[in-house]
Amino acid sequence: MxxxxxxxxxxxxxxxxxxxxxxxxxxxxxxxxxxxxxxxxxxxxxxxxxxxxxxxxxxxxxxxxxxxxxxxxxxxxxxxxxxxxxxxxxxxxxxxxxxxxxxxxxxxxxxxxxxxxxxxxxxxxRPPLKLAVAHKKVDMNNKGSIYDMLKAMQKVFDRKKWTQPMTRTIEKMDVPIKERMDQVLHALDKAPDGVDFESLFPYPSKSHMVVTFMAMLELMKEKQIYCVQKETFDRLILYRWREVDE
Structure with a gap:
């Protein structure tokens, strides 16, 4: 179901x-x-x-x-x-x-x-800004889109199904989207060189995967994170938006 x-x-x-x-x-x-x-x-x-x-x-x-x-x-x-x-x-x-x-x-x-x-x-x-974390400059010409994220999400679904069948019963979304947004930001704050997209989906629970993906979309919409794809169809890397990137 x-x-x-x-x-x-x-x-x-x-x-x-x-x-x-x-x-x-x-x-x-x-x-x-x-x-x-x-x-x-x-x-x-x-x-x-x-x-x-x-x-x-x-x-x-x-x-x-x-x-x-x-x-x-x-x-x-x-x-x-x-x-x-x-x-x-x-x-x-x-x-x-x-x-x-x-x-x-x-x-x-x-x-x-x-x-x-x-x-x-x-x-x-504007006055100089204090940057809490320094990280290497990312080539923004390779900035990924929402469609690149959807493509990566399909790969996540396929791999999770292959390694461990997902529950087919109706599941309760234990983690609110706002809480998952904070968790994603926390993970990115600790990784100035970026986080692999698939690593943010540790559980084969469909509800958790959906909430995680929607949290990412909201963060992209708010310009708090962005994704980069170095080569066409390559894996996606997520980064925290910082003033230095702009």
Whole structure:
């Protein structure tokens, strides 16, 4: 039986953002969208979100249905027909690519405006800050995203199931999210060189794993922690936000 709760979060920017993340991670040309692979990866994220009991916005499910429809139409064997004609005269794959291109333009403009705002803010001086813990400078170009954390979370689920089956009965969340947030911060404060993402999931209890993950999301939202992935699909390392990183 699954846990009877749903968790709301506004850290996800929408299905187009997830698709763009997959395209960048797979290092593929957006114009040559490999629907089969992208659909497989997208559905993996959806299943992970469902396993975490996240309240998935309907737009994610609509996109999943669209991808599956496109994938199915491309797999249909019909050598006598060179080009499939759709009822509305529009190729859904081409329409999706156009939406992704427009979204990418919008995202690039938004990021550019954000960078300008950061530069403007940095023109003001402020008194020196005392840093409780010194640590090496981290390459922020490799800063991970919420989707990287979801991918890492799926690996945690898979490995915990392999080593020790998780309880299938309804479990009580013994640790409140706020308390788990404090525990994560405490662990990161003691590790200036970062903490491996998977090491923060010591128990094969689904309720504890979900609470831990949601605690991480809240800390990311509050800009108290961030994650870094040195190489594509590499393990995630969590760090404590400090003024020196900015």
């Amino acid at each position: 699954s846990l009877e709760y749903k968790i709301e979060t506004d850290l996800f920017e929408g299905p187009l953002d997830l698709l763009l993340h997959l395209i960048n991670k797979l290092e593929i040309d957006i114009y040559e969208l490999p629907v089969s692979e992208v659909t497989r990866q997208y559905m993996t994220f959806i299943h992970t979100m469902q396993e975490l009991e996240l309240n998935i916005a309907s737009e994610y499910l609509v996109m999943a249905a669209t991808l599956l429809q496109i994938k199915s139409s491309m797999l249909l064997p019909n050598p006598e027909i060179e080009e499939y004609v759709y009822d509305d005269g529009e190729d859904p794959k081409e329409a999706l690519i156009e939406r992704l291109i427009e979204y990418r333009k919008y995202k690039e403009v938004a990021e550019n405006l954000h960078d300008r705002q950061v530069e403007a803010n940095e023109t003001y001086t």
